[in-house]
Amino acid sequence: MPKVLEFKLPDLGEGLTEAEIIRWLVEVGDVVAIDQPVVEVETAKAMVEVPCPYGGVVTARFGEEGTELPVGSPLLTVAVGSAEGDLPDDLSGKGTDGAESSGNVLVGYGTGAPAARRRRVRPEAISAAAAPVAGPAPPPVTAPAPGPVPAPVPDEASGPVAVVSPLVRRLARQHDLDLRQLTGSGHDGLILRADVESAIRVAANGTAVAPSVPVPVSPPASRPAPASAPVAAERIPLRGVRGAVADKLARSRREIPDATCWVDADATELMAARAAMNGAGGPTAGPKVSVLALLARICTAALARFPELNSMVDLEAREIVRLPAVHLGFAAQTERGLVVPVVRDAQSRNAESIGAEIGRLTEAARTGTLTPTELTGGTFTLNNYGVFGVDGSTPIINHPEAAMLGVGRIVPKPWVHRGELAVRQVVQLSLTFDHRVCDGGTAGGFLRYVADCVEQPALMLRTL
Structure with missing residues (x-):
């Protein structure tokens, strides 16, 4: 039985x-x-x-x-x-x-x-x-x-819908939209939020079409037009990824006495070095090295010199815990919200290896397949907010880490180079750090080393 x-x-x-x-x-x-x-x-x-x-x-x-x-x-x-x-x-x-x-x-x-x-x-x-x-x-x-027993449903109607974002699914449910009737504009037919919003607008316009023979109707002159009903405020539950991020940021702001320092750096030589790396070897060369991968490698070299920033604070024991390995997180914006995938043991990887792992984790973040292990355990975070077209920021530290390096956009700016005014590729770097683990001298030394490596990538040859 x-x-x-x-x-x-x-x-x-x-x-x-x-x-x-x-x-x-x-x-x-x-x-x-x-x-x-x-x-x-x-x-x-x-x-x-x-x-x-x-x-x-x-x-x-x-x-x-x-x-x-x-x-x-x-x-x-x-x-x-x-x-x-x-x-x-x-x-x-x-x-x-x-x-x-x-x-x-x-x-x-x-x-x-x-x-x-x-x-x-x-x-x-x-x-x-x-x-x-x-x-x-x-x-x-x-x-x-x-x-x-009902007749079997064809595979075309019962197969999975090309949607990875729960926000998209929830929006479709709220407006009674059948996702199987939509054609996605994303990669491999992925249905995006813009596709659902477009379908909502089409449905709304379809129900509000004027009759073919319009009949003008005017309210009586003695009767005032009815006042429009007040629009209720929209309430969005803080749950899922958004709720977890909110809790973590609030805890970080409550517990960590953070401070930020920043510096402008001439990234012209770094961009030239990257172009040389990606141009060597021809068609048989390996994957392209990204700017983010180079900055990540610079961070691991800087953390080797300033290990105070690769640590966390044990409040109960009132101890600073310096960590032996660098598990480097990087901020990634997805349809599900902000996530921070983690490159494990980044201190033992070169720029090419770090870049490959960043690429793999970014794709997993885009498709919503990151595992809990890939999203936790970071010891230092690299935040490239330059992709949003901004120069600077004072980010909140990713609790329980001790620091975060922010990178703005790299843009041509007037710069004094070798005593003469020239147009150079300039980037603003900012370091937000936990003032309990170190003082401004250590934080400034870390940031200055990062800026020096950006301006003169050959400095890293000593640690490669």
Whole structure:
């Protein structure tokens, strides 16, 4: 006899206590394999797929898309050990030793098993499952109803929608838009927020079209025009990524006595060095080295000279903890908000290696597939706000780190070079630091070394 096992939302780690259902990957009646992803959820850290540790037939799902669930609440139920012939051996939930689950419920890091193709089983196989799991559980939102089995939906209509942003999904739900009817303008047909807003405008204009034969109607002269109703203020919940960022920034501002120093630097030689690196080797050369990768390498060299800034403060012990490795975070703006992916052990990487890892993490941030590990554990942050066309900033430190280097745009400016006025590529660098870990002399020394490397990249040859 088969039995029904309940799979609950697992502990997501990093202190996360809830997640929002973004997209179900299985339907009731589907046959799932052990460790097959069954639902896509968004936490305050990342968007991840949750694998089910059981193999069998999905009998119920709990929670609609867009619903927030706390850790430990039911996600779905699976009938395992169905009658002979109902399930193939590799999907029955039992291995060669008779085990019914893998125990792998850790999200964000993936499992080794590939996702199995979705299969359906006979309705009578589902009804033959054992009694429900003991204990209260909320009613399933998609439990199979008795009666005739509906005709199968074509793959084109039931496939995944090309959307990665939960903000886009929420906006479409609020305006009753079917995302499957939209054509995305993003990469590989990705539906962007602009596509949804455009569809909303078209729908609004369509409902407000004037009749073909206009009939002018004037209000009576003695009756004043009705006053327009006041527009209610929009309320946006601080949750998910936006909520996590808000909490972290508020804590940083409360706990860290920060200060900022800045300097203008002539980046002409750095840009020339980058052009030489990317021009060497011809078509067979490796990937291009970005300006951000060069600045990241300069940061690791500077932190080797000024380790005070690669530290954090233990408030309970009243100690400054200097960290042996540089896990370099870099700010990345995405449709889901600001995220800070982390390049692990950046002190042991060269500019090319750092650049490759930045590229990989940036693509993962764009698609919303960063794992919690890739978003936590940073020890120093590099913030390139120059991409927004601004010169300077006084950013808030990424708690519990001790410092952040900000980089403005690199633009041609008049500059005194070798005693003469010339047009040079100039950038403003700013360092925001925790005044508890060091004084202004250390912070100024760090920033000056960074500026010197930007102006004379050959200085780094001593540490390469």
